[in-house]
Amino acid sequence: MQTADKPYRFPDSHGHFGPYGGVFVAETLIPALDELNAAYEACRSNPAFIAEFEYELKHYVGRPSPIYHAKRISDSLGGAQIYLKREDLNHTGAHKVNNCIGQALVARYMGKPRVIAETGAGQHGVATATVAARYGMECVVYMGAEDVKRQAANVYRMKLLGAKVVPVESGSKTLKDALNEAMRDWVTNIHNTFYIIGTVAGPHPYPMMVRDFQTVIGKECLVQMPEMTGRQPDYVIACVGGGSNAMGIFHPYIDVPGVRLIGVEAYGEGLESGRHAASLTGGTPGVLHGNRTYLLQSEDGQIIETHSISAGLDYPGVGPEHAWLKDSDRAEYVGVTDQEALAAFHNLCHLEGIIPALESSHALAYAAKLAPTLPRDKILLVNLSGRGDKDMHTVAEKSGIQF
Amino acid sequence: MIPFITAGDPAPELTVPLMHALVEGGADIIELGVPFSDPMADGPTIQRASERALVNGMSLRKVLALVSDFRATNSDTPVVLMGYANPIEAMGVDRFVAAAGAAGVDGVLVVDYPPEECEAFARTLKAGSMDPIFLLAPTSTEQRIREVATIGSGYIYYVSLKGVTGSGALDFDDVAARMPQIRQGVGMPVGVGFGIRDAESARRIGEVADAVVIGSRIIEEIEDSPRDQAVARVKNFVEGVRAALDQIQGAPR
């Protein structure tokens, strides 16, 4: 475990988190990443940049997001107290927008008038389209052709916001292929284009940069929890797809002793079924999308398709910093199934009047397992990364309802 | 001349015949693509080749077996594997290098291994008497050229345009202008690829480079041919390029 006398300082200057991370891209992309690195270094140490980022988060996104004591859920579970970090109350309905604002400001600093993004369910695409409209930028979103079909409402949302949505027909026609295609666009249009990656993955500096923008979540918690409860939580729990909402809330707690960090992956139909999206708990290290990390792959090193009821967790890799936190034992990674996540989804609706995103429902489901095993004075802080409006269709279908 | 095909496309049993056809058509070196599920640096044509090969059950292990088969009757033409890092890491670098050496591979180009991420890999390859081949791009810095010169061997693959394989038109003047600096900087032969589509573009690049690399256009030839004619048509196409290159004074490779 990290201790106070050994402060956590990752990544190194080449983007390595221990053996993970790095820059695994073709030579053609290196200059783009060098340029981005230099720009981001300039921005992150520039007080005017930081002030504008904070201004936008406050007035456009609606931060700080509150923390809510989910008392009725806690009572029903009969153990530890559950507190929710309400990222679902952000503009656009999830944590994704924090990162999009940050990267759009870097894009503007670099003088890039065009932004591109990959998206799975469409949440990051919507957030990117939103900030592109806000800053007057051209926006192109790559989305797997399969996902375009499954997420028609979000496709329309992006179009309303002025973005062009490009269906990706290659490979498995899902999120990972959309990321490949966005990279191909970027390498071809480097001169005027900024690639806004939606999670803590990709080549350096993306995992670090996205983390930095998302740590606003955890930094607020560090202040809010003592105000509400007189102390920091015993556990911080977040779902892990690519890992950005989890990293955003974990990172400020890494050097806080006694706080256990728990990432919850999507076990889909069950870890043993092979139909899941649990790269950390069910995968092996490899190289994909510009970094070394845990991956779901075949014996031959081909990336395999993932399965989760929640499209936002349906990714065969995970941010390299999570790989490092896992190997160094600073964070623990677990999983819950589609069924468990759905049950947690309905519970939060009924008991607290909050409709959570299916992604966030994974974190809630694990908290519901853990809480009854702990005394009532223990505190679980759960990152409620997004709201569930986008999931109405999926949940209704599971209940046999057609709109 | 360095033609590229993807192993296992259009069918595993056609790969070795295609390799021989490339040699008969005048290839000096063969670049053999190792298919990967996520070919981030490739355009649509090579992506499709990769997908077909994977559907056909191709794997790194099977690619090495195909190289062995090719070596049964050809011990001269260098074979360079071109692919992505993950299948190699899944096999294990040491096991891969041993197996590739035994199969008769001469060089390896891992698209997503820039020099700073693969020093150990490059050392292991060299210890196994194989060349680590690296890419340079129009945007590569002086420092980059020096790094590649230190860690790479065999030849340098100069990517002649921004973008992915198979895209856009070549800027001949730009290639011609960059070539002396790159050649001098790396101290080894420089092959130029990405965007060479016919005998004419090959000839123009051949006038300034040490070798021309042709990939997507050959894959298209394979795609457009009925199965039983693919080998003959690829040979025919490559012969045309060879003839154009041979017209150049001090014919390049």
Ligand SMILES: Cc1ncc(COP(=O)(O)O)c(C=O)c1O
């Ligand atoms: C609400 C919500 N939570 C979580 C995720 C998963 O992403 P990450 O692991 O990067 O937070 C998504 C992705 O779309 C999301 O929309």
